[in-house]
Amino acid sequence: MTAIDLGIPGLTGVPTTDEKQTARDYKSDQEVRWCPGCGDYIVLNTMQSFLPSLGLKRENIVFVSGIGCSSRFPYYMNTYGMHSIHGRAPAIASGLAVARPDLSVWVVTGDGDALSIGGNHLIHTLRRNVNLKILLFNNRIYGLTKGQYSPTSEEGKVTKSTPIGSVDHPFNPVSLALGAEASFVGRALDSDKAGLTSVLRQAAEHRGSALVEIYQNCPIFNDGAFDVLKDADEAQRRIINVVDGEPIRFGREGEYCVTREGFGLTVAKSADVDASDIVVHDASDLNLSFALSRLSTQDLTHTVTGVFRRADRPTYDDGVRAQVNEAKAAKPANLSKLLHGKDTWTVVG
């Protein structure tokens, strides 16, 4: 049985198993070597706990990563995996996805890997809508090279390479992905196992590229970067978790909400606005998704989590495979005929 029978578009063609799987099945025999307290551990555990629920054959899952701390991820997954080169994982994974419709291919990357050295591959992969699930571990710092600012570090960031503060302006990864025509964009916090699992599941189910930004703490070089989102009191004022089809409210009692303002969105107190003015999330509405991405400010005054965008459009790998299959059906491969072409002449003895 393949996942097509399960009606999961994102996993169409990937063989499933009835064998019961547990998180343990997904742990490789390699010792995990991230720093103590690294957010990567939680993401790894969440992934290992989540994958059994898909019921896929383990040998048909592949993790491809670039370079950086998070890119060690494939070594710790008992699936197929390739730890490739800096920034290039989306390209390598695209080649694999094009060649093999029977695989569930995941890309693990970081803010430097995906947004700096590999920025070009990321945007073009999203534009093409290759059937890949891209996990972008964003810790807003270069960890493996020991603490330089990254393309998501805040302006003024003091690091080893910017002793009097960075003058670089950071990317908003979700805005970038939406601008690159991504068909699925989500965000979650490393520490929020339920939220991350929910976004991962929706990403897996989506056919096409899915970019999941994961806010991830680096305890060594950028410790506490997301602490305000992890403090229970602060979090309820700052985190706006969106669910497709539901009015966007947040806070302990839903006392805050999102309303329209000009061409964008703003945050208001629910008590101050008419219930009908509260924006209802529609993940297929690109303008709304983009406006939501702009509510997330670099200083984390507000951070939107959940799935910003989920839209159906044809995927690149399905498209090229369809062309090849149509050509094969229309014209049998005849090598001798090809080599002869139209104009030949014969020399006789």
Added chain:
Amino acid sequence: MSTETRKLDRVVIRFAGDSGDGMQLTGDRFTSEAAAFGNDLATQPNFPAEIRAPQGTLPGVSSFQLHFADYDILTPGDRPDVLVAMNPAALKANVVDLPDGGILIVNTDEFTKRNLTKVGYDSNPLEDDSLERFQVHKVAMATMTIGALEETGLGKKDAERAKNMFALGLLSWMYHRPTEGTERFLREKFAKKPDIAEANVLAFRAGYYYGETTEAFAVTYEVAPAKLNVGTYRQITGNTATAYGIVAAAQLAKLPVVLGTYPITPASDILHELSKHKNFDITTVQAEDEIAGIGIALGASYGGAIGVTSTSGPGIALKSETIGLGVMTELPLLVIDVQRGGPSTGLPTKTEQADLLQAMFGRNGESPVPIVAPQSPSDCFDAVVDATRIALKYRTPVLFLSDGAIANGSEPWLIPDVDTLPDLSVEFATDPETFQPYSRDPETLARPWAVPGTPGLQHRIGGLEKQDVTGNISYDPENHDRMVRLRQAKIDGIEVPDVEVEDPSGEAKVLVVGWGSSYGPIGAAARRVRKLGLPVAHAHLRHLNPFPKNLGEVLKKYEKVIVPEMNLGQLALLLRAKYLVDAVSYTKVQGLPFKAEELQDVLADVIKGVSA
């Protein structure tokens, strides 16, 4: 007056015009006529990097040279016997190559004061005595073409555009070429615009009849069919032969192909060709950049397909890191480099052999990669099949070094019987009991090709150093030393055929060693010096890494070794380093192939020096 017909054994014709004049098409059609007639032939297009440089200027000149003969020839010819110049710029840029007494056919309509001034002619060369050492034929091609098309109702501008077909018609008459093929070709090419098709056919016929009826041409020429080996032939360019070789290799290996590539001159035609053959299970991906192109290819190889990437020198520079990943992960990968003039953007449409050391050493760390170089346009087919054999059997990236001269040049190709081509089938790893990601075949030292989806073989690979056998990450000093040597030993041990030496008299004291596209000019030069009674041996290398096992022995047999290259002596450097041979380097980097004549002089001087 009756026209005299002279028999010739060979002729070189060069068509030259503005890049908008359709000279490549004209040359290509004449080539097909020569092929259909049974001549041996070789062609060399020469065109600017700009798509349409300003009209009528020197940078905008495009030319096509064709050498056809009644015997087997090796090169497109050093210098034209006949030059067709469609405008003053074409005349000025090409007339220096025309030998005294050569035939010059000029389209007089373009020799206006404005056009002459554009290229710096103070006076009209058709009216002064500057061309008197040639046999000049002044033909108002545009005027006559427009005249011939008067009744078609085609506008003057459109009619005038068919003047290249007038020129083709005239030359076809002069050389007794068959014409049906060209008329059929024109009707097929312009099938959707029948009026344009007819206009071109009419212009072609007008040129032919003009030759027949005018008294301006006293002589026509015949070049009899060549006595080639028995079999079926077609005309083929190097890039097409490369693409066909990839298709064939995939069929022989029973594997799909994924080409990941980025457009670049002069390699793009390989992408164009392969994209037409999807029915052979070939997927072509035009990536966002060179790096993504090779990444896609490597990803596909990891998945069990034949990953291929095609580019030119600047693209190889960008792909280096991924080639290194291919070396480390020991996956099959075919990397096509159609070399062009460098460094940097260099001379995009001109030829050069200066990427040999880049192919050999252009990566970080000890990163050995096999190198295969074709020696002529049609040889690309066999050479790329062999490159694929090495990639699949030894699980390694392979660099295929073609060049601009081979890529765009064409020649007749004896089409192989597909049943005689080698079996390239591979075995994927499947047994979980014995599987180790970095265990090795004792004979080839290749590691298992274990593709995702195979139950029980889940494993991780990557660019970090591997522990021998297990493939786990290892920083152990002894292990690193061992792995570096293992990777090198695997490449060093690749089976390649011995190099053959051509020395008909067996008395040569001088050996000329070449590689790649210089095969033609070196071979032709060697023939010429032998005719002068000077024995010379010629060895041409297809395998540049590893070298053939007998190469060292061959080099030691001769008193003198000379190595002509279109670079500053890259092969010579490798030969000197590896074999301690005092190889003499003869080099030229003008973006053009060697001329047989100049190599003849070089060889003759060396041979005389040794004998003296």
